Amino acid sequence: DVKVTQSSRYLxxxxxxxxxLECVQDMDHENMFWYRQDPGLGLRLIYFSYDVKMKEKGDxxxxxxxxxxxxxxxxxxxxxxxxxxTSMYLCASSxxxxxxxxxxxxxxxxxRLTVL
Amino acid sequence: AQTVTQSQPEMSVQEAETVTxxxxxxxxxxxxxxxxxxxxxSRQMILVIxxxxxxxxxxxxxxxxxxxxxxxxxxSLKISDSQLGDTAMYFCAFMKGNFGNEKLTFGTGxxxxxxx
Numbered sequence: 703d704v705k706v707t708q709s710s711r712y713l714x715x716x717x718x719x720x721x722x723l724e725c726v727q728d729m730d731h732e733n734m735f736w737y738r739q740d741p742g743l744g745l746r747l748i749y750f751s752y753d754v755k756m757k758e759k760g761d762x763x764x765x766x767x768x769x770x771x772x773x774x775x776x777x778x779x780x781x782x783x784x785x786x787x788t789s790m791y792l793c794a795s796s797x798x799x800x801x802x803x804x805x806x807x808x809x810x811x812x813x814r815l816t817v818l
Numbered sequence: 819a820q821t822v823t824q825s826q827p828e829m830s831v832q833e834a835e836t837v838t839x840x841x842x843x844x845x846x847x848x849x850x851x852x853x854x855x856x857x858x859x860s861r862q863m864i865l866v867i868x869x870x871x872x873x874x875x876x877x878x879x880x881x882x883x884x885x886x887x888x889x890x891x892x893x894s895l896k897i898s899d900s901q902l903g904d905t906a907m908y909f910c911a912f913m914k915g916n917f918g919n920e921k922l923t924f925g926t927g928x929x930x931x932x933x934x
Binding site: 706744745746747752760792794806810812 | 921
């Protein structure tokens, strides 16, 4: 079974803190993704990485950065947490093969981050 | 840019009934893929079903089937003989068909409750 794990299920931080969210996958997938999930807004892509040290901005990258130093690990960084970053954060990974429709994304359990 | 619209924020049906969840999308692409993902309460998101836009035949997976209307840009999910375990958030998602672009655009979700 593909396993995508996230470092914390629940996290409480204070405004201005630097926050690290970690994601690890064990299936040697090339692609990794960070989403935030908010009620009524669905899932929105923050950043995407298709290879080690490679990254692409998603739809809402402002206030976030990412790091991918190893293939299995993709970190999301909130440089200075703000209350509007309170949300559920989901990590996902997928292989990179053809056809793309078979590149199913596998999701982690999510981290519910509260910024006070 | 692609958009995905799910117009039913919440639905509920009796166990064993059939339910249809709606999804429409907007794109100028001709080659793309569509997906339905399921997020059970407090559990990880999983893929339910996928559809390649170039295929006219509607995808089916056991009790789950889709009605794909390419000209109308509609992609609804039908769940037959609904079960309590079908209670979940359901997200419709779009992916461009060009290899190397495996980002998903999600709708806002439909919360489905199966009533015993």
